[in-house]
Amino acid sequence: MGVLDQLLAGFGQALSGYGLLIMAAGVAWGIIGGAIPGISGAVAMALALPYTFSMDAATALVMLAGVWAGANYGGSIPAILMRMPGTPGSAAALLDGYELTRQGHAAKALGISLVCGTIGGLISIIVLIALVLPLGNLVLAFGSPEVCALAVFGLTLIAGLSGTSIVKGLAAGAFGLLLTAVGLDTLTGSLRLTFGRTELLSGIDIISAMVGLFAVSEMFYQLARPARRGEVVAGAASTAFPTLRELRAVWRATMVGTVVGLIVGIMPGAGATASSFVAYNEAKRWSKHPELFGKGSMEGVAAPETANNAVQGGDLVPTLALGIPGSNSAAIMLAALILHGIIPGPFLLTQQSPLVFTLFAGLILVNFLMIPVGVLILRGCLLALRLPPPSLIASILAIIVIGTYAADLFLLNPILALVFGVIGFGMRLTGFPPAATVLGLVLGFLVESELRRSLIISHGSWAIFVTRPIAATLLALTVGFLLYPLVLNLWRLRRPPRPAAAPASGR
């Protein structure tokens, strides 16, 4: 049987009325779980896992696929509406998404995120199906030096987030990098900067810090300037979803996001969060209107949201082809597969094809279900914007405290969120970009652990970053993109004096 025949048989398995209902329920639960800070995609899936024990294997797998896809998307709803990322992967989308909400275009931003995310998810699954076997070995081409180079490449976004002062941007980014050093060092097992707190052994909870820097600081900001609070609520907020024309305008950003999401998804250890920030930066680089980024660009929502969802296909590559999960969500999927008798790994496609293709079919179908289920939930969420500002702010703070506490049941986490809220508020008043701190927080762990591991693998030689083609290319691009504006400026400075020195000095 060819791949297509098997896939058709898979659709037959997944497409029962009951299967569709369960899938839709999975998608809805995923979106809601993803929207609550503290319930990550992996936790949403793990909570759904026990309910799948009594289902047949096909239904169980498509339901988990639904939860996974839903959670990837759900995090961006509060990110766009309230500047509160529900999952770390949705943090990049709030940079422009929340700006759009402030301008009264919440529904458009949410619609773009839903449609583009779905497109990204769909393409990545199709690529996965077409290439799962050849890609399996491609995963192995990405070792520690490559992932380290990718993370360094991602850090160049600091330049884009810095606003007026690059120095303040670098300082804010370095602060984020420093924060990732807290906790039990995952490589050597030694304690760093934990100040005797047990809760800090596993490091600063990333979602607590993000929610603090973005959402809590925003609440303080609004409370401090009550005159402007009308802006947030934008009582006249339009509920118009994006038009086809607007969707066509973000086409390029969507494609950039898809490609970035696929590549980063395949890289072991990287993931949704890193991919969304890299995609944001790349979309800005390739955009016709880079000046709009950070000020409410639809492309700035489309790219990270596409990448965030396109990671799913890439994530599944090591999971299915090697039996080694690419992320926490993929680990739960792996557990579910094994529970139902499918052993992922080199023999996956030769041994147990029917169920694997049911999973593939389910992954495609859930992406189609995302749109109707997503629109239904979005309509409900948009009502939140009609709340009077004091009630809205109080509810958001309550959700933040409960959500960050619920994740690990550490009282320290909601306290961290509030502390980071104060820090973020202070940073905004003094012109330090909190987004750069979040970027450092997201990539710091990758940069550090992969750098150290690369140097162990190379017996201490830095040449490993030059002799390995993928790592060398990524680092060359990093240097190139950093130097390009400098060179351009130098060239412009040098050129004018020669042909026309007089007008230049006359100004």
Next chain:
Amino acid sequence: MKVAGWMVLALVLVITAVPAYPGAEAYPTRPITFVVGFAPGGGADVFARALAEAARGILGQPLVVENRPGAGGTAANAYASSRPADGYTLLFAHAGSSIITPIITNQPGLKWDNFDTIARIHGEEEWLMVQPDAPWKTMEELVAFAKANPRKVRVAGSAIGGIDSFVVLSWEKAAGIDVEYVPHEGGGPAGLTFLGKNAEMLIGNVSEFFQHVQARRMVPFAVASERRSPIFPNVPTLKEKGYDVVFTQWRSVLAPSGTPPSRIATLAAAFERALRADSWKRFNSNARAVDLYLGPADFRRFLTAEEARLARIIEELGLRSR
């Protein structure tokens, strides 16, 4: 009528009150909380859930898994020890969460000896693997090569402070060699480094990599067990090669200190029987794990020896925080 009503009420009260008398051994009469120090879906969690499922049929009450992840598993220890010692709270524990992390982080109050031992359940064996094109056919050749080329052989494994790293460190000492240990966040990422040919050897459990062994992309070279493993009986133990290096990734059940002895006995017997349940056996063999049941007293003796041994290695590695 009224009298009858009172009588019924009295009867109901008496019936419902009986289990509350401490002497009356109807145990368990309600669900038992099973505290797991790892996130849902992770390796330890999956084992805990399978064990809970097998024990439910024997105890007649469900074991409800409560995940308390964080702090290297010790957050769960702190939580479990704060709950009443009435046999309705159990803690899933392994060497990392009940010995190594409490020692490294100076939290003696969270160590295993602050709990009552119920049973050691099972374990996964520690395998040293080599690349299929490795130039060494025997342990003697490998050790000779490593002696002649210090730090040349790279061994991928999980983080330093885990059992993986202890096996390699002890083997280095016993064989008088010096290898480069490449630590990772877990067994899976270590496997990727090895499969990508960025390390000459891999240390870890075989369950994650069984298919790769079958596909001849990993070759088991030695096992750190007391005896040869039924999984690959042709592969020698480190011990028979003259290196006294014996480690397994055991998993176990503890209870808050002061749990009534009769309930501990009930639980220990139930877990021993649970290991014979079909669902558990299937799960265990799929995971390539081996049963390592020890009752409360034997398990306590084992832990005393295990702690002394692990503490010595932690001291040598200089891992303890000051």
